[in-house]
Structures are given as structure tokens and as C-alpha cells.
Amino acid sequence: MAVTDPASAPRMASETRVSWVERVPAAYWVLGVVLLVMPAFAGNFVLNDIFGRSFYTGIIALSLMFLAGYGGMVSLVQMSIAGVGGYMIAIFGVSAIDTISLGWPWYVAIPISLVIAVIFGTLAGWLAVRTEGIYTIMITLAIAAAFFYFTRQNYVIFNGFSGFNGVLPPPLFGVDWQQAVPFYYLTLFWAVLCFLAVLYVSRAPFGLALQGVRDNPRRMAALGFNVTAHRVAAHSFAALLAGIGGILQTWNLSQISPGTAGIGPVIDILVIAVIGGLRHPIGPFIGAFIFVVLETFATDALIAVGLSGDRFQLLIGIGFLVIVFWSPDGILGLWEKVRAARARDPLLDRGGEGR
Amino acid sequence: MNAPLLTPNKGSISERLDATGTANALELRGVSKLFGALAALSDINLTVRPGERRAVLGSNGAGKTTLFNCVTGDFAASSGSIRFFGEDITQFPPQERIRRGLRRTYQISLLFAGLSVLDNVYLASTGVSRSRFSFLRPGRSDTLMASTENLVRVVHLEDAKDTMVAELSYGQQRQLEIAMALAGAPRFILFDEPAAGLSPTERSELIEILTGLPGHMGFIIIEHDMDVALRVAESVTMMHNGRIFKEGKPAEIEEDPEVQALYLGDGHG
Numbered sequence: 001m002a003v004t005d006p007a008s009a010p011r012m013a014s015e016t017r018v019s020w021v022e023r024v025p026a027a028y029w030v031l032g033v034v035l036l037v038m039p040a041f042a043g044n045f046v047l048n049d050i051f052g053r054s055f056y057t058g059i060i061a062l063s064l065m066f067l068a069g070y071g072g073m074v075s076l077v078q079m080s081i082a083g084v085g086g087y088m089i090a091i092f093g094v095s096a097i098d099t100i101s102l103g104w105p106w107y108v109a110i111p112i113s114l115v116i117a118v119i120f121g122t123l124a125g126w127l128a129v130r131t132e133g134i135y136t137i138m139i140t141l142a143i144a145a146a147f148f149y150f151t152r153q154n155y156v157i158f159n160g161f162s163g164f165n166g167v168l169p170p171p172l173f174g175v176d177w178q179q180a181v182p183f184y185y186l187t188l189f190w191a192v193l194c195f196l197a198v199l200y201v202s203r204a205p206f207g208l209a210l211q212g213v214r215d216n217p218r219r220m221a222a223l224g225f226n227v228t229a230h231r232v233a234a235h236s237f238a239a240l241l242a243g244i245g246g247i248l249q250t251w252n253l254s255q256i257s258p259g260t261a262g263i264g265p266v267i268d269i270l271v272i273a274v275i276g277g278l279r280h281p282i283g284p285f286i287g288a289f290i291f292v293v294l295e296t297f298a299t300d301a302l303i304a305v306g307l308s309g310d311r312f313q314l315l316i317g318i319g320f321l322v323i324v325f326w327s328p329d330g331i332l333g334l335w336e337k338v339r340a341a342r343a344r345d346p347l348l349d350r351g352g353e354g355r
Numbered sequence: 356m357n358a359p360l361l362t363p364n365k366g367s368i369s370e371r372l373d374a375t376g377t378a379n380a381l382e383l384r385g386v387s388k389l390f391g392a393l394a395a396l397s398d399i400n401l402t403v404r405p406g407e408r409r410a411v412l413g414s415n416g417a418g419k420t421t422l423f424n425c426v427t428g429d430f431a432a433s434s435g436s437i438r439f440f441g442e443d444i445t446q447f448p449p450q451e452r453i454r455r456g457l458r459r460t461y462q463i464s465l466l467f468a469g470l471s472v473l474d475n476v477y478l479a480s481t482g483v484s485r486s487r488f489s490f491l492r493p494g495r496s497d498t499l500m501a502s503t504e505n506l507v508r509v510v511h512l513e514d515a516k517d518t519m520v521a522e523l524s525y526g527q528q529r530q531l532e533i534a535m536a537l538a539g540a541p542r543f544i545l546f547d548e549p550a551a552g553l554s555p556t557e558r559s560e561l562i563e564i565l566t567g568l569p570g571h572m573g574f575i576i577i578e579h580d581m582d583v584a585l586r587v588a589e590s591v592t593m594m595h596n597g598r599i600f601k602e603g604k605p606a607e608i609e610e611d612p613e614v615q616a617l618y619l620g621d622g623h624g
Contacts, residue, residue, distance in 0.1 A: 200490075200492065201490050203492055204489060204490050204491055204492045205477075205478075205481040205486050205487060205488075205489045205491075205492075205493070206487075206488055206489055206490050207490075208470070208474060208477070208478055208481075209478060209481065209482070209487055211467070211469075211470075212467055212478055215467055215468075215469075216465055216467065218429060218465070219461070219465040219466075219467075220482070221428075221429075221448070221449040221450050221453075222427060222429065222449055222453060222459060222461075222465075223450075223453060223478065223479045223482035223483070223535065223538075224450050224453035224454045224482035224483040224487070224539070225450055225482045225487055226448075226450050227450075230487075230488075233488060237490075
């Protein structure tokens with residue numbers, strides 16, 4: 001696997017520096033404008049349940065994409081880290097369970113929640129990076145399962161089975177951030193910020209070195225890099241993303257319970273990241289959008305053709321199989337295949353790029 | 356990666372000054388490496404002075420690359436001690452040895468194929484600097500980037516600096532290997548067959564690069580090509596079956612009848 005996708009990654013430094021405006025592909029500008037004016041023509045349901053959900057789920061899947069795509073580490077603990085973020089915002093901030101919730105102001109509760117999520121993610125990563133491949137998946141799955149059962153059985157901190165409800169975003173600037181339009185812009189803002197952060201870090205020394213560690217750990221050690229420390233730091237950064245996603249999700253649903261980070265959602269994040277594509281940070285958001293749309297409308301679609309509505313997971317499963325079978329790089333890979341096929345000269349049967 | 360992850364003792368300042376002042380660049384005492392029952396290296400004693408340029412010769416399987424792997428920590432030595440400028444590095448993980456100024460190149464190029472020439476060298480430069488954990492991209496006036504560009508020039512790759520490594524010719528990849536070994540003020544370099552597979556022109560270019568290195572930068576070069584080895588090295592170590600077989604000046608080695616019988620063959624000289 002090549003270190004990065006040269007076509008989409010902006011060059012780190014070159015003498016002929018074009019301004020960043022010119023480097024952004026036109027498709028991104030169109031997408032950006034469409035997303036910005038979306039509330040003008042979309043209803044609350046679409047804004048909140050489709051886009052809002054896609055954005056924060058995409059952020060959590062993005063944290064997995066960062067680890068798996070750039071670091072070669074498939075971690076199943078990302079949803080649990082998001083869960084930690086969500087639980088902590090409920091515990092340190094305001095919720096209906098006022099016997100446990102501390103009710104601290106948002107500017108204390110949010111940083112503390114993120115710090116604890118990062119600590120949790122770092123510890124999980126510290127355990128996981130000592131292993132490779134399937135064992136990393138096993139260890140992170142074990143941590144995720146342990147977190148699920150622990151939150152379900154612990155009533156002192158996590159309020160057991162029922163978890164927390166009434167977890168609302170702070171009424172900052174006099175805006176009720178749970179309303180569809182404000183929440184849409186809130187999640188859009190964080191999704192774009194996280195996306196750009198990952199894109200930026202991927203070409204900064206840390207991200208370059210992470211990709212080097214993925215491709216050739218031995219060589220990286222021979223260049224003076226501490227491979228283990230680098231992998232653990234990647235987990236910390238990914239945990240920050242997952243924590244942000246988790247807090248947004250908790251605010252959106254105004255509740256968090258053990259099921260939020262149950263085994264099902266844990267696997268969903270992996271499915272989303274793979275469907276979208278692990279090679280570029282836009283992938284997880286595409287995957288999240290497709291997943292959310294399928295989950296929302298598959299039931300109706302199945303009923304319409306006379307099948308039982310509760311089989312929507314089947315549809316998602318088939319979609320997953322098709323994508324993994326036809327394009328291991330997800331939707332992004334399919335897109336690139338289509339573009340390559342278009343660039344192909346039918347007479348020479350060669351690509352236009354001289355490959 | 357199997358090296359024990361001990362936190363190395365930094366030692367006092369005077370100790371380290373002492374270490375850089377008078378000690379040998381490299382000092383191996385009784386180093387052995389066993390792969391199961393096979394002794395790839397047995398009881399190697401080797402001393403290289405600072406700034407010395409040494410060629411290591413020997414047939415395939417003589418243990419030359421294993422010797423490099425033990426020195427850089429890619430493999431842990433089974434026994435014996437390794438001192439680098441006086442400091443005992445036997446237990447250090449590879450990255451700690453590299454950060455002390457040791458460098459190596461690989462016989463089979465280990466490069467990052469999807470990155471450009473410049474990015475590869477930049478990666479090598481950040482590895483030994485504090486910015487290796489930096490989340491910030493380098494700016495225009497970044498000193499690391501400046502030294503990176505300079506290194507690319509030293510190995511004659513300035514015209515290909517934005518080329519992806521996968522698209523480089525074999526010879527250019529070998530030159531890039533050298534640039535990566537030169538990143539970040541090395542004190543001593545191990546070159547593993549840098550001339551293997553190069554054309555005659557590329558070979559003379561390589562000799563030019565090696566002889567053009569600053570005088571304080573010592574190195575050991577593994578080389579089958581006697582013309583390259585004897586032109587860049589001032590002393591020669593012959594290895595055979597995991598042991599040091601002979602040491603001396605290039606001329607002595609070339610004329611040694613035992614060496615000729617063993618290695619140079621009848622056709623030579």
C-alpha cells in the first residue's frame with residue numbers, strides 16, 4: 001500500500017505554492033455551499049436525523065479511519081471512547097439524573113470529558129499497539145465489551161442499565177443547540193473541523209511518520225522514530241476525535257446508556273469506515289451518510305416490497321458485502337475506479353496518466 | 356523491535372564529552388549472534404576510530420549484514436558489548452542508537468514508495484529531531500526542510516526531488532537511501548552494499564558522494580566491488596563464516612595470499 005494518495009493530498013512544501021483556495025477541488029466547494037444552505041430547503045427531520053447524525057457518526061468513524069488508514073491499526077474501541085466522552089459530559093455536566101451529575105458549567109465539563117476520553121483512548125491504544133492485525137482487533141473488541149458490561153452494571157458512576165437522560169447542550173449565545181438548524185450547524189462545524197484536522201495532520205511530520213510506521217516500522221526505528229510511542233500518540237489523537245463525536249451524539253439524543261456503545265454500534269463504526277473508504281478522511285462521512293440513510297429508510301423500503309421491516313440490517317449487511325467484494329477501498333475506491341475507467345483510452349487500453 | 360525497551364541512561368555531561376572526545380567511534384567486544392544453532396556472528400572484536408572509513412568484505416553469508424543489524428539494534432546481539440563513541444549501546448532500542456548519531460542504509464532499499472524524494476528525506480530528518488511528534492506542517496523557513504533540500508542536492512537528486520519514490524530508477528533509489536542516512540548530523544554511517552546493481556556511471560557518482568563526505572564522518576561500507584571499496588576506504592576488514600578473518604590496509608589485503616585464495620579468486624590481479 002502506498003503511503004498516501006498523491007492525487008488528493010496537498011504537497012507538504014513546494015516552491016510553486018498555489019494558494020489554498022486553488023488547491024481545493026471544485027467538488028468540495030460545491031459540497032460546501034450545498035451543506036451551508038441546506039437548512040433553507042431541508043426539513044428538521046433531514047437536518048437532524050440524517051445530516052446531524054451522519055456528521056457526528058462520521059467523526060467517530062473518522063477516528064477509526066485515522067488509525068486504520070494512516071496507522072494500519074484497526075481499533076474497535078472508538079465507539080467506546082465516544083461513549084466515555086458522552087458519559088463524562090453527562091456526569092460532569094447537566095442531566096436529569098441529578099444525584100450523579102455534577103452540573104458543572106460547560107467550559108469545565110467539556111474539556112474534562114475530552115481529557116478523560118483521550119486518557120481512556122490512550123490506555124486502550126497503549127495495550128493494543130503491542131499487537132498486530134487480528135490481535136489488535138481482539139484486544140480492542142475486548143475493551144469495548146468490558147466497557148459495555150461495566151457501564152451496565154455500575155450504578156454509582158454510570159447509573160447502570162438506564163444511563164443518563166436529559167443531557168442537553170449548553171444554551172450558549174442564547175441558542176437552543178438541540179433545535180434542528182442550530183444542531184445541524186454545530187455538527188457541521190465540528191465535522192468540517194475534524195476532517196480538516198485529519199487532512200492537515202496526515203501531511204504534518206506526525207502524520208507522515210505514522211504512515212511510515214504503517215508501511216515499514218523497522219525502517220522508521222532505523223530513522224530514529226519510537227514506533228510504539230508514535231502508535232500510542234495516534235490513538236490519543238483519534239480518541240480526541242471520537243470524544244468530540246460522542247459528546248455531540250449525547251447532546252443530539254439527549255441521553256446516553258450502555259447500549260450507545262454496545263457491541264452493535266461498535267461494529268457499526270467499523271462497517272461505516274470500511275463502506276466509506278479508509279484511504280481519505282472524507283470516506284467515513286460518506287460511509288456514515290449511507291449508513292444513516294439505509295438505517296432510516298430501509299425499513300420503509302422493505303415494507304414497501306412486502307418484506308418484514310425489521311430486516312433492515314440485512315440490507316446494510318448485503319450493501320457491506322457488495323462494497324467490500326467489489327471495492328476493498330469502499331465507495332472512495334469505486335469512485336476512483338470509475339474515474340480511471342473514464343480516463344482510459346479504449347484503443348490503447350491505457351490510462352491517461354502513462355501508467 | 357525485539358530489543359528491550361529500556362530507558363537508556365543519559366549519563367553526566369562530562370561522561371558524554373569524554374565519550375565523544377577520545378573514545379572510538381565503534382567498539383565491538385566479543386559480539387555474537389545466534390539464529391538457533393547457527394552462529395551468524397561469533398566473537399567479533401572490531402574497533403573503528405572516529406572519522407575512519409572501513410570496508411567490510413566477505414562472501415555471501417559471511418555475516419556482514421548481520422553485523423550491521425547488531426550494531427544498529429535491528430537484531431539484539433546474543434552476547435558481547437557494543438560501544439558507540441564510548442557509550443555502551445548494547446541494550447538500546449534502534450531509535451536510541453540512531454538519535455546518538457549512528458546511521459545505516461539497507462542492502463535492499465527500504466523507502467516509502469508513495470512519498471516523494473523530498474518527503475522521504477524529510478521523514479529521515481524529523482526522526483532524529485524533536486519535531487518528530489509535530490502536528491504542524493513545516494513552514495517555508497523551516498530549517499529541517501532547508502537541510503532536507505540540501506541533502507537532496509548532496510546526492511544529486513535535486514531534479515527528482517518531487518518525484519514519487521516508486522517512479523525513481525534503481526540507482527536514484529540507492530542515492531536516496533544515502534541521503535536518508537545523512538539526515539540529521541550523523542557521526543557514523545553503515546553502508547550496506549550501496550553500489551550493488553549500479554551502472555558504471557552511477558558507481559563513479561557514488562564514489563564521488565562517499566569521498567565527498569565531511570572528514571569527521573566515519574563509515575563502514577560493505578561492498579563486493581573491490582574498485583569501490585578500495586577507493587573509499589582506508590582500512591579493510593575481511594569476514595568469513597561469521598568471524599573476522601583479516602584486517603589491514605587495502606593494499607595489504609589485496610596482496611594477502613590467503614585472502615586472494617578465499618575471496619578474490621584467481622582472476623583478480
